[in-house]
Amino acid sequence: MRNMTSKLLLALCTLLAVPAFAATAGPHLDPVxxxxxxxxxxxxxxxxxxxxCLSCHGAVAMRYNRLQDIGLNEEQxxxxxxxxxxxxxxxxxxxxAAQDGKQWFGATPPDLSTIARSRGADYLYNYLRGFYxxxxxxxxxxxxxxxxxxxxNVLWEMQGEQVAVYEKVKNHTTGKEEEVLTGLKLVKPGMLSTTNDKGELVNTEFDERITDLVNYMVFMSEPVxxxxxxxxxxxxxxLLFVLVPISYLLKKEYWKDVH
Incomplete structure (x- = not known):
């Protein structure tokens, strides 16, 4: 009995550890x-x-007339x-054509109707900004x-070109130093690139454009x-202002003869 209890506790701890590991795995994601x-x-x-996006990816669960929900009329x-x-x-x-996409990219580009629900807004935001x-x-x-x-990177004209920045980090398992990608550096400006006070290239306006795109993709995944x-x-x-008062009055009427 004691062995069975120990095994159950070990299994429970393992299950609880999986989400924690998944949350820490992978690169840091900036929130959107x-x-x-x-x-x-x-x-x-x-x-x-x-x-x-629509030139390569479809969104077959989304119809054009649903765009009226975001303030557009049919003519627009x-x-x-x-x-x-x-x-x-x-x-x-x-x-x-799906066949062309598979031939050009090695796999058919996925439909994006519900990609925001499956991947999450933060993932899409960082993915679209993460090309180098x-x-x-x-x-x-x-x-x-x-x-x-x-x-x-279909958005490179707006974003510009980024290069990877690597740092040597010691691998605690092997004890050896490895080059790890720690960030990206904008080296060639795009249409939406600007310079900050230090004279460095930044993509603030591009990030805002990506925020709008992710915002729309979240809407598209659940328009209602x-x-x-x-x-x-x-x-x-x-419930608060109609049903609850009526229920209270009914309760008083029902119990008035009892009290």
Missing amino acids: KVDLRNTESLQRGAQTFVNY IKANLMFTTDKVGDPMKVAM RDDSRPTGWNNRVFDKVGMP KVKNEQIGYFVLLF
Whole structure:
């Protein structure tokens, strides 16, 4: 019995340790502020998504007419965010053939309809900002978050070019020093690059553009989230100010003869 209890405790400790290990594994992720009520940010993000992502990635669970939920009318959607052959009720289909994508990148680019729910907003934010030049890769690009990524940096004109910064760190297991990627340095400015007070290249404006894109991708993964929250608030108010008083009055009426 004692052995069985020890085994159960060991199994429980192992299960509890798995999430903790997963949370610490991988590179540090900078947090991103997502605001699904910021329609201007969502509109900018939708524009970036259509212009830079939709050529290779699809979003078949998202229809163009759902963009009305972020403050756009049909004419604006048709004029700015749709290809001429699409209809406003069509899903956001990829412009590139799946066979071509597999041939060019080694794998078919995934559908992005719910990528924000599966990967998380912070992951997407850091991934989209994490490309750097790597001549050993077929596309000439690698990624700090997704090592040996097959996707090229389609946003390089806005971001510019980054290079990896390595430091020698001692491996506690082997006792040897290893080169570890510790950061990225912007060496060639992009359209959205600026300089700070120290004269260093920074990508503050580009980071804001990526925030808008991630904001839109979070919205796209669950377009009804804001409406569901609004309905939830209404239900809570109804319970608090209507159902609870009625229940209290019914209770008093039912128990008045008992007391």
